[in-house]
Amino acid sequence: MNTKEQMIAYLTIVRKEVTRFMRIWVQTLLPSAITQTLYFVIFGKFIGSQIRDIQGISYMSFIVPGLVMMAVMNNAYTNVVSSFFGSKFQRNVEELLVSPTPNWVILAGYVTGGVLRGIVVGVIVFAVSVFFTHPVIAHGGVIILFVIMTAVAFSLGGFLNAIFAKNFDDVSIFQTFLLTPLIYLGGVFYSVHSLPIFWQKISQLNPLLYMINGFRFGFYGFSDVNILISLLILLGFSIVLSVVNLHLLRKGTGLKN
Amino acid sequence: MNAITIRNLTKIYANGTKALKNVDLAVAEGDFFALLGANGAGKTTLIGIVTSLVNKTSGKVHVFNYDLDNEEDKIKAKKTIGIVPQEFNFNIFEKVQDIILTQAGYFGIEWKKAFPQAEMLLKKLGLWEKRNSTARTLSGGMKRRLLIARALIHQPQLLILDEPTAGVDVELRHGMWEYLRELNHNGTTILLTTHYLEEVEQMCRQAAIIKNGEIIHNDKVKHLVQFLEEEIYVVTVKEMRPLDKIKHFNPTIIDDKTIEVELSKKETLNDFIMQLSATGTIVTDIHPKEHRLEKLFLTLLKQ
Numbered sequence: 001m002n003t004k005e006q007m008i009a010y011l012t013i014v015r016k017e018v019t020r021f022m023r024i025w026v027q028t029l030l031p032s033a034i035t036q037t038l039y040f041v042i043f044g045k046f047i048g049s050q051i052r053d054i055q056g057i058s059y060m061s062f063i064v065p066g067l068v069m070m071a072v073m074n075n076a077y078t079n080v081v082s083s084f085f086g087s088k089f090q091r092n093v094e095e096l097l098v099s100p101t102p103n104w105v106i107l108a109g110y111v112t113g114g115v116l117r118g119i120v121v122g123v124i125v126f127a128v129s130v131f132f133t134h135p136v137i138a139h140g141g142v143i144i145l146f147v148i149m150t151a152v153a154f155s156l157g158g159f160l161n162a163i164f165a166k167n168f169d170d171v172s173i174f175q176t177f178l179l180t181p182l183i184y185l186g187g188v189f190y191s192v193h194s195l196p197i198f199w200q201k202i203s204q205l206n207p208l209l210y211m212i213n214g215f216r217f218g219f220y221g222f223s224d225v226n227i228l229i230s231l232l233i234l235l236g237f238s239i240v241l242s243v244v245n246l247h248l249l250r251k252g253t254g255l256k257n
Numbered sequence: 258m259n260a261i262t263i264r265n266l267t268k269i270y271a272n273g274t275k276a277l278k279n280v281d282l283a284v285a286e287g288d289f290f291a292l293l294g295a296n297g298a299g300k301t302t303l304i305g306i307v308t309s310l311v312n313k314t315s316g317k318v319h320v321f322n323y324d325l326d327n328e329e330d331k332i333k334a335k336k337t338i339g340i341v342p343q344e345f346n347f348n349i350f351e352k353v354q355d356i357i358l359t360q361a362g363y364f365g366i367e368w369k370k371a372f373p374q375a376e377m378l379l380k381k382l383g384l385w386e387k388r389n390s391t392a393r394t395l396s397g398g399m400k401r402r403l404l405i406a407r408a409l410i411h412q413p414q415l416l417i418l419d420e421p422t423a424g425v426d427v428e429l430r431h432g433m434w435e436y437l438r439e440l441n442h443n444g445t446t447i448l449l450t451t452h453y454l455e456e457v458e459q460m461c462r463q464a465a466i467i468k469n470g471e472i473i474h475n476d477k478v479k480h481l482v483q484f485l486e487e488e489i490y491v492v493t494v495k496e497m498r499p500l501d502k503i504k505h506f507n508p509t510i511i512d513d514k515t516i517e518v519e520l521s522k523k524e525t526l527n528d529f530i531m532q533l534s535a536t537g538t539i540v541t542d543i544h545p546k547e548h549r550l551e552k553l554f555l556t557l558l559k560q
Contacts, residue, residue, distance in 0.1 A: 001332055005365025012362025023350075091346035095407075098308045099363035100335040257270060257302075257311045 001100050009101040010109050017113025021079055021120075028079070029121055032071040036125040039067050040132045043189060054191050055222050060133040064126070065216040066188030069150060071125045073183060073208070076118030076151040077175065080110050080158030085165045093255060103249040107159060107242065114155030115148060122147055135219055142227070143218030149234040150211045156241035163245065163254040182208045187216075192224045207233055258322060260286045260415045260446040261307060266316035268302050268470075276302040278470040280316070284448055284463075286414075289441045291457040291464035291478065292450045299470040300450040301343060304417050307448075308340045321414065336364065339413030341404045343420045349393035353384055353403055356392060357410050364411040371410060378406040381436065398429045405433070415446045422456060434459055454553060455545070458482055466557065474557050483522065484556045489546040490526060492516045495539035503532045517546060 001009070021028040040060070048059035055062075087093035096106055129135060137143065157179075165171050186208030192200050203209055204225070214230035217223040223230070248254070261284040268277040276299045284290045294300045305311030307318060309331060318325045323334035347356045354375060361371030379385040382402040387395060392403060401421065408416060418437070422430045438460060441447050449461060457464050457478055465475040474481065497513050506529050508518040518529055530540060 001336075001365050008365045008367055009363050012359055015362075016359055087348075090348060091344065092348045094310055094342065094346050095360055096363055097310055098335060098338065098340050099360070100332040100365070101363050102332065252312050256309075257305065 001102065005100075006102065006105050009099070010105050010112075013096075013101075013106065013109025014112045014116070017079070017083060017110065018116055020083060021113070021117045028075070028117060029124060032075055032121045033124045033128055036067045036071055037128050039063070040129060044132055054194075055220070057220055058133065061135055061220075062191075062216075063189055064129045064133060064135045065219045066186075066212050068122050068125050068129070069147070069212050069215045070183050070188055072118040072122040072147055072151050073154045073179070073211070074175075075121040076114040076154040077158040077161075077179065079117040080114040080155045081161045081165070081171050081175075082158075083113065084110055084159055084162035085168075085171050088162065088165075088255065089168075097255060103246055106249065107156075107245050110159055111152055111155040114158055115151040118151035118154065119147060122151075137219055138221035139218045141218075143215060145231070146211065146215040146218060146234070149231070149238065150215070153211075153234055153237045153241065156238060156245060159245050160241060160248070163248050165254070182206055183212075185209075186212045187224060188212060207237065210234070258286050259283045259319070260288070260321060261448065262317075262319040262322075263303075263307075264317045266303070266306065266318060267314045268299075268306065268311065269314045276470050277306075277313075277316075280467075280470070280472055282465060282472060282475070284446065286321070286446055287441075287444060288463055289437075289447045289461045290449065291461040292448060292467060293452065293454065293457060293464055294450070294467035295452055298467045300467055301419055302470075303467070304340070304419055304448065304450060308338055308417060309335060336411070337414040339408035339411065339416045341408045341416070341418040341421050343423065345392075345400050345404065347392050347400075347403065347407065350391055352389055352391055353379070353395070354388040356403065357407050360407045361410045366411060374410055374412065375406070378409055382406050398425055401425055401429075402433075405436075409440075413445070415448065416440065417448045417450075419450050420452070421449070422451070422453070430456075454482070466553070481553070484553055487519055487521045488552075489517055489519045490529075491544055491546050492518065492530075492533070492540055493542040494533075495541055498536045498538045500533075500536065502536055503529070506532070508533075 044060035044063055048063070051059040053059070084093070126135075161171065161174050185203065186206050187203070192203045192209065195203060210225050210230035210233045213223040213225045214227050214234070217227050261282065263280055263282040266277050266280040267275070269275050280299075280303065292300050292303065302311055306313045307320060309325065320334035321337050323330040325331050325334055351359070357375045357378070358368050358371055361375070362368065376385070379388055382405060384399060384402055384406060387399060392400065395403060405421070422433060425433065434456070437447060449456070451457060461478050463476070464478050464481055465472050467473070493514055494516065495514070497510065500508050500510065500516070506518055506524065508516045508529070511517055520526060520529065526543065530543070533540060
């Protein structure tokens with residue numbers, strides 16, 4: 001396949017992915033908007049009004065980046081794991097496997113689909129947040145960089161999950177028992193500086209802390225962690241997950257007998 | 258040049274099942290080749306390996322001289338292959354037209370360039386009116402034709418059909434045979450797997466018989482069917498008429514709608530049906546009494 005043909009194959013996968021999540025928008029886009037709105041109302045409005053400002057900003061404003069990032073992470077991950085596993089389950093992944101589309105194009109196509117859904121939902125949640133507070137944007141470039149890199153990393157994670165998943169329980173098990181706890185403990189609702197030293201150290205082992213704080217830095221210009229380290233962690237995750245996914249695709253793990 | 262060259266191909270599944278045992282096979286370019294075998298004989302595994310859907314354990318496979326062990330060659334080989342799988346494996350929630358155009362995209366063909374080919378195929382296969390319907394609303398026969406249209410969207414040099422007429426009614430089956438003959442006539446190499454010997458006789462020039470993962474016979478179809486000394490056919494009629502005017506055959510009336518007739522190699526079913534029709538009998542169905550493939554297996558194994 002020449003470069004043009006690879007680009008056509010890539011855009012075909014992306015178009016299929018976007019069409020899929022837009023066609024079922026009630027299942028893909030709406031739930032996060034509703035859930036995050038509830039977070040804004042309950043944590044931000046009801047409970048947040050009783051919490052003092054954090055580094056000079058209201059609690060409601062503080063949780064906006066974390067909630068947006070939570071939506072981006074969940075949606076990027078879910079989109080890829082459900083779509084790719086669905087293709088495996090229905091066996092229409094064979095359409096791709098018999099085609100000359102290189103593995104890296106397959107991976108890039110699915111990851112782009114996940115990134116786009118993550119961004120669309122992230123924008124919706126951010127738009128909802130404007131009804132509750134007025135978040136400022138200190139570094140727009142950092143926001144864009146972190147949102148894309150995080151969505152890429154989580155899409156790659158979703159792809160890996162889909163490769164190994166043998167049934168629908170396997171699709172949700174990783175998200176339920178690992179991802180969700182890590183997101184909640186990644187500083188969405190609090191600053192790690194408010195924790196005892198021991199828990200601060202433990203929290204620093206959570207990679208999601210770096211992603212959420214990097215994103216928050218883009219809004220307010222402060223972070224619990226070093227932004228450069230956050231970026232390197234994200235980059236490292238993406239590279240490792242890409243290499244592993246490509247290796248598994250080449251071997252046909254979970255796809256070929 | 259061979260379209261497919263297979264040498265010492267072995268496949269052992271993780272559960273220990275030896276699906277293919279040192280298979281050697283060559284399909285010449287332009288041939289209409291049948292791979293005959295009962296369920297579980299190894300047909301689907303073999304074409305799965307050729308189409309890169311199944312990993313082989315050992316052996317070599319070349320498609321139009323492209324070595325499937327070489328990643329660059331494999332991509333080139335894939336461009337030449339169209340596959341019609343045994344089971345429906347498209348997204349049933351997608352529209353018919355989208356399924357075909359998406360497949361074109363996977364082969365690096367732009368939608369606007371693929372569209373005329375998609376239109377031609379859908380019209381040819383009687384699916385044009387259904388192009389905007391989702392695949393789940395199609396009948397079984399339409400779904401089968403959709404698989405064929407999808408396999409042909411990139412105009413492959415080699416078309417592989419894995420039991421394409423399984424569960425397809427007689428009328429549709431004949432329509433599909435005609436279209437496949439036309440494709441082959443226009444230069445497409447066809448590899449067909451089936452367990453219907455009749456299908457092979459109708460269409461193929463060369464056939465290999467696979468049993469328990471081994472090729473037990475590989476010959477021209479006309480030579481292969483000669484192993485069948487005589488055959489008994491069951492003919493279903495609309496209304497029974499007197500059969501005393503039928504000459505050279507010895508039909509047996511089974512009940513008021515069923516006749517059995519034994520044919521030697523020298524006699525043709527067509528002669529018998531013509532004589533039967535001359536009596537005013539309307540034939541509604543004809544099928545061999547015994548499974549001809551099984552009979553052929555037994556005959557070949559005895560030798």
